Amino acid sequence: MAERSEDWTEDEGEVKSDVPPAPQFITASQMRERLGIGEGGHFERVGRNFTAAELTNTGVKDLSPLQGQPITGLVIARNPVTSLDALAGMPLEVLDFSETPVESVEPLAKCASLSQLYLEKTKVSDIAPLAGLPLTRLYLTDCPVADLKPLAGMNLQELNLCRSNIENLEDLRDVELGILWIRGTVVSDLSPLEGKQLVSLDIEDSRVTDLGPLASVPTLQRLDIAGTEVTDLTPLKGLALTRLIFSPEKITKGIEVVREMPSLREIDTQFEGQQPQAMSASEFWERYDAGTFKSEIDDAS
Known part of the structure; x- marks a missing residue:
């Protein structure tokens, strides 16, 4: 039991505590019933x-029966909360309320230990209450969030x-990032990512056309640019990618850069779960040289 700070009141002959009393003991079955x-x-x-x-x-x-419990991990996804x-x-420390009709994260401003937050496919549009929290993982997939300023300094x-309402990455200039997904957004400029320590980046189906800013991201290992209008891969020269997902039929310049990249172990044309085309580097180049991808695009045109 946690130690309680206590004040002795001689007049009353009792101990007053400034810590809320421990919750009444209830069984899991009783909690389910509540x-x-x-x-x-x-x-x-x-x-x-x-x-x-x-x-x-x-x-x-209704989550009120959980009040007073020292819960550090809570998953309430796909519920009418x-x-x-x-x-x-x-x-x-961990909270997942994805696919719920929740609109406000205001109560979370007081959750000072929160490090992992998943609110995918919710109605949350304002993440200002999250400012200053020690977040390390934040999933806003399919959320109407457009303003990322509250993430400053994280x-x-x-x-x-992915598929959020963000229009650019300017608010991320002061954010340290390891893995970033912006798939299906209208983002077109990657310059705010210059010099970051990114390990993985997914810009599939975004409006990005220029990979130039990634030349200053030497830590990058995994990159997905499938479905974009990127035509030039020369900015990737000098990087040590291990996995690349792209649309080979759209590339007009720099294909030799990835062909000569010794670190590249896996090349795909689609992401996993979307009729995956996962190939080893050698298998991909064999098919590429045989004109497989050119044939596919010619057949589709």
Whole structure:
């Protein structure tokens, strides 16, 4: 049990604590009943307290029964939850409320330990309350978020902005990034990424046409540019890519740069899950030299 700071009041002959009392002990079955989720969900506990809950697609609507529990990991994805108010101040480190009708992350401003946050396919458009949190992973896939200024100064290992409403990457100039996805966005300029320590970048189906800024990202290992109008691969010279996903039929310059890249182990023309064309480098070049990809584009035209 955590230590409590106590003040002795002689007049009253009792101990007053400035720490909220520990929550009443309840079983997992009782918690399920309070949450209205039947036999669904999974809970973890330490002593009398719940410390984690996996409630994906259980039908939970109201999170208030969780108040007072020192939960550090919570997954409530694909539920009709509309409010996160019950989570304010909870010692959360990981939270996933993807595919819920939640619109506001205001209560999370008080979750000072939050490091991983997944809110894909929600109605959240304003992430200002997240400013200053120690986030390392943030997934905003299919969210109407357009303003990334609240992320200033963060060190994000992973940032997923696929099909979000962002129009440019200017707000990321002061953000450290490891992996970045901007697939399906209207982003056209990669210059805000110059000099970053990126390891993986996905710009598939974006409006990017120039890879020039990536010449100053020597840490880059994985790159997906399929579905873009990129035609020149020469900016990749000197990089040590291990995986490249691109549209070979669109390349008019610099194909020799990737052919001569000794680190390149895997070349794809589509991302996994989209009729994958995963190939070893040698297999790809054999097919490329045989005119396979030229034939495919000619047949489609």
